[in-house]
Amino acid sequence: MCYNEGQIWSEVEALQIGTLTIDPPVLLAPMAGVSNRAYRLIARRQGAGLCVTEMVNANALLHQSRKSASMMDLDPEEAPVGVQIAGSDPETxxxxxxxxxxxxxxxxxxxxxxxxxxxxxNGDGSALLTRADVAEAVVEAVVKAVRIPVTVKMRAGWDASSITAPQLAERFVALGVQAIAIHARTRADFYQRPANWDYIRQVKARVGDAVPVIGNGDVDGPQAAARMMEETGCDAVMIGRASFGDPWIFRRVVHYWRTGRELEPPSAEERAAMALAHLERLVELKGEFVAVREMRKQLGWYLKGVEGSARFRAFATALETASEARELVAAWLRHARGRAMAWQ
Ligand SMILES: Cc1cc2nc3c(=O)[nH]c(=O)nc-3n(C[C@H](O)[C@H](O)[C@H](O)COP(=O)(O)O)c2cc1C
Structure with a gap:
């Protein structure tokens, strides 16, 4: 497979995770506070082949936390969908x-x-990268517990001097894990440093074709997605932050793979319509009070890209009601149209 500007990526194949076919092989990352049912459905409709829920704390779930249980409330229309669980006690x-x-x-x-x-x-999340015995016990217990495929999403290691992901990934595959998603940073990196895609290459080199490897970290558009596959050999890409206010990114990645050409970015009308649709879905899901508070940041992301948008985004941070949010989007759209006229 070789990436060149304008080349048609006819070789990009569907992702096979056990018996599950993910087509196209571009995924929405699990993101706490973001990847709820409303967001996942939007991403699916814009071409993401698979979305994964926010992380659900296994302990809280077993203690009947309503919030955790609601994170596993799935929409039949979003299938296929993954649920991410977090914890370090194998039985839990x-x-x-x-x-x-x-x-x-x-x-x-x-x-x-x-x-x-x-x-x-608590020993959860990236702490498991430092305790191979516990990590393997967790994987073994989960694989035995379910018939659906089990995957692991991991960072590269605790810090640059302990890159444990390649060995762990190999062990997990031997224990029955059907795909590895690798976020190309260490725990010590948090989000500060740029992702180091060489970590993805290392995991892929170790795992080979035994199971698919999903690359993740700093994919900000179609060209980066293509480059990640080319440079690392990964089988699919997972996108997180670049989808904020831009769920069209999945469609653009797929279009680029298929045609070698970039799609036009969304118009102001499309951005406004998506922002409103997102708001309505979230109100339906969580009720107006919670939805509007969550939409404050989301609206900030949607209402970008037009000169002079900053003040609309500032207003978004203080929204109290859905009708205020709708008015803000309408005002932004009038402003965006005005700017477009001014450019002509
Ligand atoms: C707000 C936010 C919440 C996140 N929550 C989770 C999570 O619940 N589970 C997880 O595995 N990763 C989580 N991540 C990490 C992302 O899944 C992803 O690995 C990371 O953002 C790098 O990908 P990106 O550069 O495409 O955003 C989160 C990231 C962000 C920004």
């Missing part, structure tokens, strides 16, 4: 995986990447 994780399967998940993903202090203090 196995039970959480069974609950995810019962909730209708098409796969269950184990979190071995979360860098947050509170999470690693």
């Amino acid at each position: 994780m196995a039970e959480a995986a069974r609950m995810a399967e019962a909730a209708g998940a098409d796969l269950v993903d184990i979190n071995m990447g979360c860098p947050v202090r509170k999470v690693v203090a």
Whole structure:
């Protein structure tokens, strides 16, 4: 496979995770506070082949946390969908995986990447990268607990001097894991440093074609997605932050793979319509009070790209009601249209 400007990527194949076919092989990353049902459905409709839920804390789930249970509330229209679980006690994780399967998940993903202090203090998330025995026990228990495919999303290691992901990935595959997603940073990197895609290459080199490897970290558009596959040999790409306010990115990546050409970015009308559709879905899902607070940041991301948009984004941070949000989007659209006229 070779990447050149304008080349048609006819070789980009669907991703096969066990019995599950993911087509196209571009995924929405699990993101706490973002990848809820509303966001996932939008991403799916814009071409993401698979979305993964926010991480669900296995312990909280077993203690009947309503919030955790609601994160596994899946929409039949979003299938296939993965549920991500986090924890480090094998039995608790196995039970959480069974609950995810019962909730209708098409796969269950184990979190071995979360860098947050509170999470690693419990031995969860990226702390598992430092304890191979515990990580393997978790994987083994989860694989045994469910019939759906099990995947692991991991960082490269704790820090640059302990890149454990390649060996761990190989072990996990031997234990029955059906795909590895690798976020090309260490725990010590948090989000500060640029992703080092060589970590993805290393994992792919170790795992070979035994199971697919999904590359993740700093893919900000179609060309980067193509470059990541070319440079690392990964089988699919996972996109997180670049989809904020830009769920069209999945469609653009796929179009570029298929045609070698970039799609036009969305118009102001399309941005406004998507922002409103997102708002309505979120209100339906979480009620107006919570939805509007979550939409403050989302609207900030949608209402970009037009000179003079900063003040609209500033207003977005203080929205209280859905009708205020709708008015703000309408005002931004009038402004964007005005700017477009001024350019002509
Ligand atoms: C707000 C936010 C929340 C995140 N939550 C999770 C999570 O719940 N589980 C997880 O595995 N990774 C989580 N991540 C990491 C992303 O899945 C992804 O690995 C990371 O953002 C790098 O990809 P990107 O450069 O495409 O954003 C989160 C990232 C962000 C920005």
